[in-house]
Amino acid sequence: MKYIDEYRDKEIVKRIVANIKKISKKEIFLMEVCGGHTMAIHKFGIPSLLPKNIKLLSGPGCPVCVSSRKFIDQSISYSRLPDVIITTYGDLIRVPGSTSSLNKEKAKGADIRIVYSVLDALTMAQNNQDKKVVFLGIGFETTAPSSAVAIFNANKLNLKNFSLFSSHKVMPPAMKALINEGVKIDGYIAPGHVSTITGSAIYKDIAEKYHAACVVAGFEPVDLLQSIYMLVKQIETNDYKVEIEYKRVVKPEGNLKALKMLDEIFYLRDDWWRGLGILPKSGLGIREEYARFDAEKVFNVEVEETREDKGCICGEILKGLKTPKDCKLFGKACTPGDPVGACMVSNEGSCYAFYRYKS
Amino acid sequence: MKTKNKESILLGHGSGGKLSHDLIDKVFVKHFSNPILSVQTDSAIVSLGQSKLAFTTDSFVVDPIFFPGGNIGKLAVCGTVNDLAVSGASPLFISSAFIIEEGFSMDALEEISETMAIEAKKAGVEIVTGDTKVVNKGKCDKVFINTSGIGILDKKYLNISTGENIEIGDKIIVNGSIGDHGMAILSARNELNLRSNIESDCACLNHLIKDALEVSDEIKFMRDATRGGIATVLSELVKDKNYGLVVDEDSVFVNENVRGICEMLGFDPFYVANEGKIIMVVGKDDADKILSKMKENQFGKDAAIIGEITDKHHGKGWINTEIGGKRIIDMLSGEQLPRIC
Numbered sequence: 001m002k003y004i005d006e007y008r009d010k011e012i013v014k015r016i017v018a019n020i021k022k023i024s025k026k027e028i029f030l031m032e033v034c035g036g037h038t039m040a041i042h043k044f045g046i047p048s049l050l051p052k053n054i055k056l057l058s059g060p061g062c063p064v065c066v067s068s069r070k071f072i073d074q075s076i077s078y079s080r081l082p083d084v085i086i087t088t089y090g091d092l093i094r095v096p097g098s099t100s101s102l103n104k105e106k107a108k109g110a111d112i113r114i115v116y117s118v119l120d121a122l123t124m125a126q127n128n129q130d131k132k133v134v135f136l137g138i139g140f141e142t143t144a145p146s147s148a149v150a151i152f153n154a155n156k157l158n159l160k161n162f163s164l165f166s167s168h169k170v171m172p173p174a175m176k177a178l179i180n181e182g183v184k185i186d187g188y189i190a191p192g193h194v195s196t197i198t199g200s201a202i203y204k205d206i207a208e209k210y211h212a213a214c215v216v217a218g219f220e221p222v223d224l225l226q227s228i229y230m231l232v233k234q235i236e237t238n239d240y241k242v243e244i245e246y247k248r249v250v251k252p253e254g255n256l257k258a259l260k261m262l263d264e265i266f267y268l269r270d271d272w273w274r275g276l277g278i279l280p281k282s283g284l285g286i287r288e289e290y291a292r293f294d295a296e297k298v299f300n301v302e303v304e305e306t307r308e309d310k311g312c313i314c315g316e317i318l319k320g321l322k323t324p325k326d327c328k329l330f331g332k333a334c335t336p337g338d339p340v341g342a343c344m345v346s347n348e349g350s351c352y353a354f355y356r357y358k359s
Numbered sequence: 360m361k362t363k364n365k366e367s368i369l370l371g372h373g374s375g376g377k378l379s380h381d382l383i384d385k386v387f388v389k390h391f392s393n394p395i396l397s398v399q400t401d402s403a404i405v406s407l408g409q410s411k412l413a414f415t416t417d418s419f420v421v422d423p424i425f426f427p428g429g430n431i432g433k434l435a436v437c438g439t440v441n442d443l444a445v446s447g448a449s450p451l452f453i454s455s456a457f458i459i460e461e462g463f464s465m466d467a468l469e470e471i472s473e474t475m476a477i478e479a480k481k482a483g484v485e486i487v488t489g490d491t492k493v494v495n496k497g498k499c500d501k502v503f504i505n506t507s508g509i510g511i512l513d514k515k516y517l518n519i520s521t522g523e524n525i526e527i528g529d530k531i532i533v534n535g536s537i538g539d540h541g542m543a544i545l546s547a548r549n550e551l552n553l554r555s556n557i558e559s560d561c562a563c564l565n566h567l568i569k570d571a572l573e574v575s576d577e578i579k580f581m582r583d584a585t586r587g588g589i590a591t592v593l594s595e596l597v598k599d600k601n602y603g604l605v606v607d608e609d610s611v612f613v614n615e616n617v618r619g620i621c622e623m624l625g626f627d628p629f630y631v632a633n634e635g636k637i638i639m640v641v642g643k644d645d646a647d648k649i650l651s652k653m654k655e656n657q658f659g660k661d662a663a664i665i666g667e668i669t670d671k672h673h674g675k676g677w678i679n680t681e682i683g684g685k686r687i688i689d690m691l692s693g694e695q696l697p698r699i700c
Contacts, residue, residue: 013682107367221682230510357686
């Protein structure tokens with residue numbers, strides 16, 4: 001298959017691995033902060049190919065995983081309101097809240113529907129004028145633009161029954177926070193999809209002030225290994241900078257149209273991240289001008305007190321301080337079929353990827 | 360109700376993966392427990408006088424009921440025939456029970472029944488009993504079908520369903536491309552606005568299996584890889600056993616169009632449902648003989664040896680990935696796609 005097979009070529013993979021082995025001397029820690037990377041790394045068995053001194057860590061790159069339990073609890077409260085249709089991407093419905101989950105509410109009769117695009121939710125609102133359609137917006141700069149477009153269009157169509165509950169977040173504050181917290185990270189496998197929107201300049205500080213290597217990587221094995229090679233080279237030569245490996249998609253300036261749309265609808269606000277707590281200006285709130293599409297403003301609900309599970313170390317796993325193997329619940333009380341922590345739910349979550357593909 | 364269980368049924372309980380297994384263990388096995396049931400193979404093996412019979416049942420709720428490569432009726436006949444055949448039995452009789460929604464098209468019902476008759480004839484089984492129920496509009500979705508089947512089992516195949524005779528070094532065969540059924544159903548649903556030319560692989564495999572059994576006595580295990588895909592069968596095959604298995608990803612055939620949709624949507628074909636694929640474990644010396652016999656059959660023309668039983672990592676299945684890395688195989692957790700069959 002074109003654009004895939006050439007990036008999975010065994011011979012090229014072998015050559016890059018040999019090159020990595022040739023230049024890699026130090027023990028280094030590389031973190032990926034994109035769920036797509038987590039999945040690809042494990043699916044292709046990348047760690048089994050690398051020398052032992054290169055450690056791969058999974059960071060807070062899975063949108064479902066970093067969202068707060070309060071976000072789930074509040075979504076559950078919305079789902080219990082009369083005439084409300086909750087629309088969401090599939091993973092979210094299985095994430096445990098404090099005492100329930102959207103999945104369980106659905107089994108009890110709440111109208112919760114999985115959509116593949118926020119625009120499907122918009123169409124649903126148009127087709128169900130007697131219902132109120134709420135879309136649960138999660139994800140980083142990658143998914144936020146389509147949420148922005150949905151609100152923009154809802155405004156144009158003058159829809160009265162569509163709203164967004166935003167848990168959208170932006171990535172750079174989390175990448176800086178991890179280093180500030182003392183997590184040992186020598187380099188970032190920077191997110192390919194996020195960077196498609198944002199461009200690569202957003203990582204400049206991370207390379208220059210925080211001295212972490214940054215390479216924007218694609219999602220195929222050759223992309224990932226080439227990016228690891230570029231990271232190792234930066235680290236071994238103490239030459240920290242932002243490079244783009246995923247050049248066939250990512251431009252340094254990003255997608256200007258999408259960025260403009262984000263700015264039109266959203267503003268940066270402080271937001272809570274699992275494992276990292278509240279990070280300044282790390283979340284996307286809906287601007288006052290569009291408040292009538294902001295579920296938080298449209299609905300007034302009581303949300304139960306947040307209860308976290310004892311023993312779940314998702315937070316530390318998201319910071320790369322611990323691996324799923326360190327968790328007492330992993331594979332026993334917490335499995336993809338019956339997850340305790342959010343990292344076990346999403347197929348981009350590190351516990352899930354580790355459980356399924358343990359490489 | 361005497362007992363108090365506050366849990367509710369979730370869609371994932373019907374996925375055929377981990378949640379289904381938990382449900383079976385915690386509810387059905389708890390109440391129905393008996394030595395025949397507890398073996399938990401595709402068909403129950405029961406004794407009747409001197410004869411051994413294989414007995415199985417299956418319900419079909421696929422959405423949509425008509426899809427490229429088949430319909431719910433074809434699925435019902437093939438599913439039941441295959442459950443019997445993979446136990447080593449020769450399928451003989453099946454039943455068909457219909458639960459129909461008020462207002463359902465008579466024409467569609469005719470078409471489904473006609474397909475069932477054609478498939479049954481091809482497979483050499485007779486539909487000998489049935490039942491019809493109609494429920495109020497909205498109380499079921501169009502039509503659900505339950506089929507049960509009985510086959511006769513030659514005693515020399517008694518251990519096939521449990522895989523008791525599996526040995527280290529045995530080869531693992533699959534009879535063709537994987538993931539076709541799941542992706543055919545997904546594209547047939549309108550949710551994704553996808554258009555593809557993928558056809559379900561839905562087929563009765565009893566003749567293919569008979570051919571293979573005729574050329575070798577070294578077929579030690581068979582299972583049809585339906586919901587949960589071949590990954591689920593492979594991981595169950597080695598679970599708690601004192602052997603492991605390794606599969607070469609390169610040797611597993613995935614049709615280009617199936618692979619395309621999987622890549623686009625993030626599905627792993629190893630976990631996608633099939634309705635005409637079996638995993639077979641065979642003695643290594645007979646593997647080539649069995650393979651070439653299977654290739655003569657239209658449902659085995661792309662059959663391949665995909666891996667082997669190993670002495671390493673007991674209880675685990677490993678894949679040598681297409682790029683030369685290694686990763687583990689686990690059974691499907693949660694639901695991949697509801698109402699796939």
